[in-house]
Amino acid sequence: MNRPLVGLFRRSLRLMAWLCGALALGTLGTTTVRAEPPPRLATRVFGYIPYWTASKKTWDYQGLTDIALFSVGASDTGTLTSTTFWRSSQARTLIDDAHRHGIKVELAVTNFDPASLHTLLTSPAAVDTLIAALVKEALVTQPGDGLSIDFEGLRGSDRGPLVDFIRKLRSAMKAKKVDSQLSLATPAVDWNSAYDYAALATASDTLFIMGYGYHWSGSSTPGPGAPLACGSPWGNYCLSKTVAEYLSAVGPSQRHKIVLGLPLYGYDYPADTDKIGAKSLGTGSAVLYSTAREQVKSRRYEPVSQSAWYVYTDAKSVLHQVWYDDEESLGRKIDYIVEQKLGGVGFWALGYEDESAWTLIQRKLALPSPPPPSPIPLPTPPSIDSPPPQMDSVAEIQGCSLTMTARTATPSATSWVPLGLLLTLASMRRRPHQASAHRVGD
Secondary structure (H helix, E strand, C coil): CCHHHHHHHHHHHHHHHHHHHHHHCCCCCCCCCCCCCCCCECCEEEEEEECCCCCCCCCCHHHCCEEEEEEEEECCCCCEECCCCCCCHHHHHHHHHHHHCCCEEEEEEEECCHHHHHHHHCCHHHHHHHHHHHHHHHHHHCCCCEEEEEECCCCHHHHHHHHHHHHHHHHHHHHHCCCCEEEEEEECCCCCCCCCHHHHHHHCCEEEEECCCCCCCCCCCCCCCCCCCCCCCCCCCCHHHHHHHHHHHHCHHHHHHEEEEEECEEEEEEECCCCCCCCECCCCEEEEHHHHHHHCCCCEEECCCCEEEEEEECCCCCEEEEEECCHHHHHHHHHHHHHCCCCEEEEECCCCCCHHHHHHHHHHHECCCCCCCCCCCCCCCCCCCCCCCCCCCEEEECCEEEECCCCCCCCCHHHHHHHHHHHHHHHHHHCHHHHHCCCCCC
8 A cells, every 4th residue: 555545544544533432422413312301309209090080181290200000909819800990001001101201100909808818818829829910910911110019907917928928029020020119008007917017118119108097987076087296186196106106117227118198188077066076977978189179168277187177068057077188288298208208208099189289299399400411522633634543453443443454555345445434534624615615405
């Protein structure tokens, strides 16, 4: 190869090195498509979406990190029931939308019958059948991210079998999908000592405390469903006591696994007076967060429980007390969750709220958006006339590999194409006025 050609080849090689470096840094227009990052919230926000609210057209995904689609049933033999919603195209749409927003999706699994649960948990064959079915259903049938187990009414004798089941289930889930997650709905008050909080926290990824039902439809006295503090007139059961019991059991190292669930509903009670401590004159009926906010005429606030309530008289002249949560009461409870450094806030159930709830979540928990990344400076191109680097028969440049034959008079077929390209680039670099002479449309 003649000397001028070798010199030009070497100078072109340096220009190619600069181009390769620029391409590696993404400075020449390379576009990378990335999934939308998870919402920037100060803590997790976990919400259940039951099948009867799933038709809601829009969800404020910026206020969520996790959702659980409710539900499929688990029989005492380990088979699944009520799978229609989870297997539907509607569920798939919810899953896909959630994933586009960086939100994890769990399949909720339910059994509320004490006898059935005892039979299930004490039968190794039924447990194995259920675990295999759940792993397939949650991670294969639909592209979910995990499971939420909601077994209620457990007997004290099922305390150990429940822990064993959760351990085996989580192990099977991780074997199928290493980043899958397992949550367990747990009671506000464990009346039967059926839940080993410490062992269950270790065996699972999340304990979702169902922090509601302190007053329920059958309560003899109208009152708050989720009182924040204990004391007169509400007695010794409240959210703060529940959380304290959980934290004492699981220890500081696992407090991040505790999500405190709050209600997006309350109860409407017929009552004998409009005073706190009145007697219920019948069964209370559920009233949604959104409905209560629309119906309230003269709102009252109870400072011990941090709960909203109001009274009205119906068409039959019957007095009613309505106890519910609104922006103020939910806000106080969210503040408490953050103060306690819990793993997150949860809601039962999404679809019961109105826009004010999402506004509240953003106001309380949204973090500032991160600054945009600093631009990567374009590398300075080398001078074409600068001294060439030492070359071997193979040049490795910034991830680019160019095979060349420097000692032969006639380049091989494999080296001729890169050489031609380099010669062209070098020519363009040395005559910039020629490139600038072209116009769009020429």
